[in-house]
Amino acid sequence: xxxxxxxxxxxxxxxxxxxxxxxxxxxxxxxxxxxxxxxxxxxxxxxxxxxxxxxxxxxxxxxxxxxxxxxxxxxxxxxxxxxxxxxxxxxxxxxxxxxxxxxxxxxxxxxxxxxxxxxxxxxxxxxxxxxxxxxxxxxxxxxxxxxxxxxxxxxxxxxxxxxxxxxxxxxxxxxxxxxxxxxxxxxxxxxxxxxxxxxxxxxxxxxxxxxxxxxxxxxxxxxxxxxxxxxxxxxxxxxxxxxxxxxxxxxxxxxxxxxxxxxxxxxxxxxxxxxxxxxxxxxxxxxxxxxxxxxxxxxxxxxxxxxxxxxxxxxxxxxxxxxxxxxxxxxxxxxxxxx
Numbered sequence: 380x381x382x383x384x385x386x387x388x389x390x391x392x393x394x395x396x397x398x399x400x401x402x403x404x405x406x407x408x409x410x411x412x413x414x415x416x417x418x419x420x421x422x423x424x425x426x427x428x429x430x431x432x433x434x435x436x437x438x439x440x441x442x443x444x445x446x447x448x449x450x451x452x453x454x455x456x457x458x459x460x461x462x463x464x465x466x467x468x469x470x471x472x473x474x475x476x477x478x479x480x481x482x483x484x485x486x487x488x489x490x491x492x493x494x495x496x497x498x499x500x501x502x503x504x505x506x507x508x509x510x511x512x513x514x515x516x517x518x519x520x521x522x523x524x525x526x527x528x529x530x531x532x533x534x535x536x537x538x539x540x541x542x543x544x545x546x547x548x549x550x551x552x553x554x555x556x557x558x559x560x561x562x563x564x565x566x567x568x569x570x571x572x573x574x575x576x577x578x579x580x581x582x583x584x585x586x587x588x589x590x591x592x593x594x595x596x597x598x599x600x601x602x603x604x605x606x607x608x609x610x611x612x613x614x615x616x617x618x619x620x621x622x623x624x625x626x627x628x629x630x631x632x633x634x635x636x637x638x639x640x641x642x643x644x645x646x647x648x649x650x651x652x653x654x655x656x657x658x659x660x661x662x663x664x665x666x667x668x669x670x671x672x673x674x675x676x677x678x679x680x681x682x683x684x685x686x687x688x689x690x691x692x693x694x695x696x697x698x699x700x701x702x703x704x705x706x707x708x709x710x711x712x713x714x715x716x717x718x
Contacts (some may be wrong), residue, residue, distance in 0.1 A: 381670055382408040384440045384464070386431045386455050388418050390534045391469050392446035396422075398662040405670050411440040431455055435462040442467070442673050444666075448535070449474055449550065450543040456482045456493065465492040465673045467666070471553045474545050476691035483684055493677040494669050495687040497557045501664035503656040504624045504642055505558055508615065511644075512562055517617025520562065523595040525555040525613040531582070539578050546580030548573060548701065549694055552599035555613065556697070558691050559588055559595040562615070565689055566590055569696040570706040576602060581701050588693070589706075609638075621645040622654075628672045634676070 381404060384390045388410050390456035399407055409426040412436050413419045418427045424607040428434040435458065443459040445452055445468040452473050466486065472495045473479040477591075486493035499505045511517060529551065537543040544550045548571070556651050560566075568589030583600040612625035623647070642654040672679045696707040 381405040381673065382439060383670075384408060384431075384438060384443045385410040385435055386443060386445050386459075387432075387451075388427075389411040389446065391534070392444070394445055394662055395444045395467075395666065398660060398666050401547065401660070401663050402667050402670060404528045404674075409434050409442060427466075431458055435459070435464070439466050442670065444463070445469055448537045448543055449545060450537075453478045453679075454481055457485050460485045460489040460491050460493070463489065463491065465669075467494050467496055467669045469496045470498070470557070471495075471545065471549050471694065472691050474549070474685050475696045476688065479688050479691040483688055486684070490655060492669075492672055492679065493675070493684050494672065494682055495684060496665055497554070497682055497687065497690075498661050498665050499554050500561060500607055500682050502661040503549070503659045503664075504626075504640065505613070507642075507654065507656050508622060508624065509561065510710045511622065512615065512617075516620065516644075517622060520615055520617050521593055522616045523559050523562065523613065524597075525559065525595070525611075526598040527551055527555055527611040528598070528600045528607065529609045530602050530603045530605055530607055539576065539580065541578065541580040544651075545694075545698075546576070546582050546603035547599050548581040548584045548697060551601060552584055552586065552597060552697070553690070553694060555597045555599065555611075556586070556588070556693055557687075558613070559597065559691050560686065560693065563588075563590050563593065563595065566595075566693060566709060568706055568708050569693060571697040571701040572704075573701045574602065581698070584697070584701060586697055586700075617718030654688035670706055 396407055411428045411431050415427045415429050415556050443464040443466050445455045447455050454468055456468055532538045536612050543670055566588040571586040573581040573584035583602045586597045588595040608627050610627040614623040623643050625641045626638055644652045644654055700707045
C-alpha cells in the first residue's frame with residue numbers, strides 16, 4: 380500500500396483525495412491544511428497537520444501531492460524531495476521557469492520522481508485527439524484554436540493575487556498552452572495581448588504561438604461574469620480533416636461531472652462524425668499513471684518534467700509579451716511534425 384500525503388486540502392487537494400479513493404493499492408495517510416479543524420471535521424479519520432514539515436517528520440510517506448497555491452510550490456516540492464517523497468505537483472509548475480528549474484534540479488539530485496499535473500494529457504477527449512493526430516487521421520496539422528473561459532474561482536481568494544497565482548495568463552492558460560505544446564512542440568514565437576483585472580492580474584488573454592508555417596491561438600479568461608458557465612474548447616485543422624471538442628458546465632469547473640461534451644470529426648467528404656470516448660475521470664487517470672511511475676521507478680514519459688519546464692519558458696515569454704506589447708521569439712526545436 381503506497382502511503383500518500385496531500386499538501387493543501389482546498390478544491391484541488393480534495394479532488395485528488397476523492398480520486399485516490401478509486402485507485403487500489405494507495406491511500407491518503409496524511410494531509411496539511413491551514414484550517415486544520417475544518418478538515419478534521421470533514422474527514423474525521425484523516426491525520427491533519429498545519430505544516431508540511433510536521434507531516435514529513437511524523438508520517439512515513441512514499442509520495443506527496445502538492446496542491447498548495449502556486450507561490451508555495453517550490454518550497455513544498457523542495458521539502459518533499461528532501462524527505463525522499465515522489466511528487467505530483469499541481470499545475471502550473473511554478474510562477475516562472477527559474478523556479479521550475481530549481482525544483483527539477485532538486486528532484487534529480489534527491490533521485491525522486493517529479494511530475495506536474497497537466498491534467499489535459501489524461502482527459503479522455505484530449506487524449507483521443509492526441510491519438511488521432513499521432514495516427515495521421517487529420518493529416519498534417521495546420522492550425523489549432525483553443526479557449527478556456529471562466530469566472531474567477533470562488534473557492535480561494537489567492538487566485539486574484541497575481542503574485543500568488545500568476546493570474547489567468549498562467550493559472551488557466553497553461554492548460555491549453557501545454558496541450559498545444561504536446562501536439563506541436565516548442566514554439567518559435569509567442570505573442571500575447573490581454574486585459575488586467577483591478578488587482579493587476581492579466582486575467583483575460585489572447586495568445587498566438589507561431590511554428591513557422593503553422594499557428595496556434597489561445598484565449599483564456601477569469602473575467603467572465605458570475606452568470607457565465609465555465610466553457611472550453613479546442614479545434615485542430617489538419618490537411619485532411621478537422622476535429623473539434625467543446626465542454627461546458629452550468630456553474631464552474633468544480634461541477635465538471637454535470638458538464639456536457641461535444642466531440643466531432645469533420646472529414647473532407649461525408650457527414651461529420653460524433654466521436655465517443657469512455658466516461659473516465661481525468662484526475663483518476665492522472666493519479667493512477669503517477670503512482671504506476673512511483674511503483675515502477677520510471678520517469679513520467681507521458682508528462683515529462685523536462686517538457687513541463689519548457690512549457691514554463693513559453694509561459695514566461697507570454698508574460699513578457701503582454702507586458703511589452705511585443706512578440707517574443709524563442710530558441711529551441713519547434714519542428715515537431717504531425718502527419
